[in-house]
Amino acid sequence: MKRNEAGDDARIRDDAGRTGDARPYPQLRGTTPAQAVETFLALLQDRLPVWLHTLDDLMNMAGKGRVNDNLLPVARAGIDYYAEVQAAAMPAFISPSITVRFREALRETQLGPASEIAPLAEYLEAERGLGRVAPDVTPEASARLMLAGCFRHAYYEMLIGAGSGLSRDDGAVEIVRELRLEAVTPRAPALS
Numbered sequence: 097m098k099r100n101e102a103g104d105d106a107r108i109r110d111d112a113g114r115t116g117d118a119r120p121y122p123q124l125r126g127t128t129p130a131q132a133v134e135t136f137l138a139l140l141q142d143r144l145p146v147w148l149h150t151l152d153d154l155m156n157m158a159g160k161g162r163v164n165d166n167l168l169p170v171a172r173a174g175i176d177y178y179a180e181v182q183a184a185a186m187p188a189f190i191s192p193s194i195t196v197r198f199r200e201a202l203r204e205t206q207l208g209p210a211s212e213i214a215p216l217a218e219y220l221e222a223e224r225g226l227g228r229v230a231p232d233v234t235p236e237a238s239a240r241l242m243l244a245g246c247f248r249h250a251y252y253e254m255l256i257g258a259g260s261g262l263s264r265d266d267g268a269v270e271i272v273r274e275l276r277l278e279a280v281t282p283r284a285p286a287l288s
Contacts, residue, residue, distance in 0.1 A: 164273065213236060
């Protein structure tokens with residue numbers, strides 16, 4: 097980034113010709129919003145592959161164990177992942193121009209939500225095909241709901257503080273249980 101032609105320290109032009117705000121934000125401890133976005137994207141590029149690997153590994157569990165038991169460690173990993181990256185993401189949303197830059201960067205790197213939803217939905221579809229998930233379950237919608245529950249748990253923990261709600265383990269159990277994915281086997285009629 098370079099000073100603009102007028103020499104104004106507050107507005108800068110990067111090598112691609114974009115102008116941005118270079119003033120440090122006190123709440124970011126001397127970090128500019130652009131630096132906050134870059135820091136977040138670096139963290140995302142580091143952590144997202146590990147998270148996606150966890151989701152991709154679910155396919156190895158199709159047809160094994162109980163569906164809910166297979167999803168519990170994934171839900172817990174999701175809460176952990178979102179708790180870690182959300183704190184770094186917040187500074188990216190303090191300015192509309194920085195938010196636009198953040199969105200552009202996500203599109204350029206293909207690190208958006210679809211990369212998380214697809215492997216989870218694929219696993220749920222496989223389990224539904226095996227009759228282990230209720231036939232009326234929509235895998236993609238259920239995947240979005242599970243990830244949203246993980247995101248929400250992490251967000252509230254960050255906002256209110258750990259210990260003010262369910263633990264991460266209990267939160268994961270609640271998220272998976274309330275999806276009500278597993279097919280219900282009808283009970284055999286009682287013999288008289």
